[in-house]
Amino acid sequence: ELPDDGGRMLRAVVWKLTGKPMSGTVAAAWVGRALALSVLIGLPWLTQSGLLGADATDSVGMDTVLDALLAAILAAIIWTGAGNSLRMARLREHLPELRARALTRRAVPVETDTPLSEALRRANDAGARALVVVDADGEPLSLVREAAIVGVPEHRRPWVVVSGLAQDLTDGMRVSAELAGEELLDALRATPATEYLVVEETGEIYGVLSAADVERAFVKAMARPS
Structure with missing residues (x-):
């Protein structure tokens, strides 16, 4: 006050x-x-x-x-x-200024038995920075954790499947691409996670939102002169 x-x-x-x-x-x-x-x-x-x-x-x-x-x-x-x-x-x-749509990373869908090396190749070709594990019908099952990818040496990546590096999706880890500001922060606080699946109102996959990206954007915005 x-x-x-x-x-x-x-x-x-x-x-x-x-x-x-x-x-x-x-x-x-x-x-x-x-x-x-x-x-x-x-x-x-x-x-x-x-x-x-x-x-x-x-x-x-x-x-x-x-x-x-x-x-x-x-x-x-x-x-x-x-x-x-x-x-x-x-x-x-x-x-x-904190908008889910603007902060979301583009993602590529990969099936559970896809080798990590192949998944990363597909992501690089598509210009994506995230991986979503899907079933045979294309329904999202889990999100491959960025920290887990970094922890796998390059020579082992052809032998590691993406499902072993993924975190199962919960309802709280699905956030709308339209969320922004306090509503976005409230949604992330309600279900703490490192990554979130961002979806359109139709349920279509928009991408993956990293909690670290939101934190960096928040700190940057707060440091900027008003």
Whole structure:
């Protein structure tokens, strides 16, 4: 939360003037940080000078230490509140950029007994970066884990079938290509996995979504200036 009602009012005013909610939050957050610094510096000075009712003879020793400690605590609370407000606003602003369709890797379907070397050859020819294990009717059964592929030495790949490197699909590992933002993150949190099958509304396979790709996109979006 912003430090006080004044901060929220400032955010509303700047939002109205600029048309950008993030601009108002940034302005209010920096005002909150300035207030925190003012408290940190000003509160001990006011008490020591007697402007807050303290006797001048009490401006040294334990009273001075307590005043400084109180000012530091209040300043930390205000600064943290302003920082949290800024981070939450940046999160809300960048979440819509996380779209399943944009982050999904193209995948090729392979049957369970396909050697890994052959599956990777097909993927390279198709310009794909993921493998979906399917049955004889083309229905997806499991996803070949990227980490498992990396763990197989190249000379052994002709002798390892893809089904031995795959993770069985559950309902939670099927996500819609239309998911984005908070809905996408909620779907991934509900069923933790390294890869997810992304499908069209018709049920057709669109590709494979890597949790690592989503995390990288999220970190990149949050690091970008608003």
